[in-house]
Amino acid sequence: LGGSSSINGMLYIRGQSNDYDYWRQLGNVGWSWEDVLPYFKKSEDNQQGEDKFHGVGGPLAVEKMRASFKVLDLFMEAAEEFGYPKTSDFNTGNNEGMGYFPLNVKNGYRCSTAVGYLNPIKKRKNLKILTNAHIKNIEFENRKAVSINFWKNNQLLNVKTNKEIILSAGTVGSPHILQVSGVGPGDLLKKNNINVVKDHPSVGKNLHDHLMLRPVYKVKNLDTLNDIYHSYYRKIITGINFFLFKKGPLTVGASYLCGFIKSDNHLETPNLQFHVSPASTDFLGKTTLHNFPAFTPTITNLRPTSRGSIEIKSQDTRIAPKIQMNYLSTDEDKEMAGKSIKITRKIVMNSIAFKKYEPEELRPGIHITDNETL
Numbered sequence: 001l002g003g004s005s006s007i008n009g010m011l012y013i014r015g016q017s018n019d020y021d022y023w024r025q026l027g028n029v030g031w032s033w034e035d036v037l038p039y040f041k042k043s044e045d046n047q048q049g050e051d052k053f054h055g056v057g058g059p060l061a062v063e064k065m066r067a068s069f070k071v072l073d074l075f076m077e078a079a080e081e082f083g084y085p086k087t088s089d090f091n092t093g094n095n096e097g098m099g100y101f102p103l104n105v106k107n108g109y110r111c112s113t114a115v116g117y118l119n120p121i122k123k124r125k126n127l128k129i130l131t132n133a134h135i136k137n138i139e140f141e142n143r144k145a146v147s148i149n150f151w152k153n154n155q156l157l158n159v160k161t162n163k164e165i166i167l168s169a170g171t172v173g174s175p176h177i178l179q180v181s182g183v184g185p186g187d188l189l190k191k192n193n194i195n196v197v198k199d200h201p202s203v204g205k206n207l208h209d210h211l212m213l214r215p216v217y218k219v220k221n222l223d224t225l226n227d228i229y230h231s232y233y234r235k236i237i238t239g240i241n242f243f244l245f246k247k248g249p250l251t252v253g254a255s256y257l258c259g260f261i262k263s264d265n266h267l268e269t270p271n272l273q274f275h276v277s278p279a280s281t282d283f284l285g286k287t288t289l290h291n292f293p294a295f296t297p298t299i300t301n302l303r304p305t306s307r308g309s310i311e312i313k314s315q316d317t318r319i320a321p322k323i324q325m326n327y328l329s330t331d332e333d334k335e336m337a338g339k340s341i342k343i344t345r346k347i348v349m350n351s352i353a354f355k356k357y358e359p360e361e362l363r364p365g366i367h368i369t370d371n372e373t374l
């Protein structure tokens, strides 16, 4: 239960007010920043208390980061040298600035949507939760969604609705289920022998994601998570710090330090985001942390123009669809990727803050300077 919120990075960052206002301008009534802000506040139980932008008493706990590293504080100082300011709150509609991430955490533990929304109401008589159930398809009668077929314990079951069906199976799951149910690009559905309920070419299209580029910098005389990871003694201390005080790296999610910056001064709102981690590895999730002090100031283009797609390969939703990301497939995205790495490089390699720690760019490598290779 909880979908991706049960495995995600727990970083609590809202979108920028301009982005919601743009959605509204596209014709989506009820999606402007002014429209969504009351719901953000209502959903929040912010440890910092209530104000114009934050709420208390809601289902999603939001806490300040319970860990810090000098290397991250230095990154903020270094960024400031080049005109990228600090901020104490990313969630006011103007995300610009550098600071530690707020987290969806309660007392040092993950607060997923399952923890925040479902746990308190699980016993309601008018709510039935089925786990280990896999949706086969939605059934339509005269283009009206009327029931769901699903497998549970290899048994095919059906549930009818007398009101409405809310499909919220995520970025991949929702278009996947729609396509097998007959709502999607007509040609694709026919190729998979699916009866077309509505030929809708955009279902499964316009897929975009924030590709994260991971430059790595080796430093001297600075403590990083790499050092903790390679010391049995320090790992034990970190464990004790968590169990006794609910503090330190074991309370943190995917990243520590956040930064929203503009790649160019003429932009109205930030288009790049930093996720800075006081740790480094050669291949994320595949290799262990380096055995020397280093950190990873990940940089992301928030407004990529590359678009991918999701297409069924079969009528059976148990067979994963084809997911085509098409990362960096436009010239703009390639250009911005190179530019963003150069901004990161400038902050680390040319700042006074980092100079005495003798930073060295391990990845991609200081000798690479043209955007295409970067």
Ligand SMILES: Cc1cc2nc3c(=O)[nH]c(=O)nc-3n(C[C@H](O)[C@H](O)[C@H](O)COP(=O)(O)OP(=O)(O)OC[C@H]3O[C@@H](n4cnc5c(N)ncnc54)[C@H](O)[C@@H]3O)c2cc1C
Residues within 6 Å of the ligand: 001, 002, 003, 004, 005, 007, 008, 009, 010, 011, 012, 013, 133, 134, 135, 136, 168, 169, 170, 171, 173, 174, 177, 253, 254, 317
């Ligand atoms: C690794 C990772 C890290 C992330 N880190 C962050 C972060 O730090 N901060 C942040 O704000 N966001 C983060 N995100 C994104 C965030 O978690 C998602 O945007 C959010 O959870 C999406 O919610 P959702 O309800 O749209 O979909 P999901 O959370 O994906 O939920 C969809 C649910 O539908 C189910 N489903 C799909 N198909 C079927 C089917 N056929 N039958 C039955 N069930 C089905 C899935 O199992 C899942 O439980 C991260 C995501 C990932 C994957």
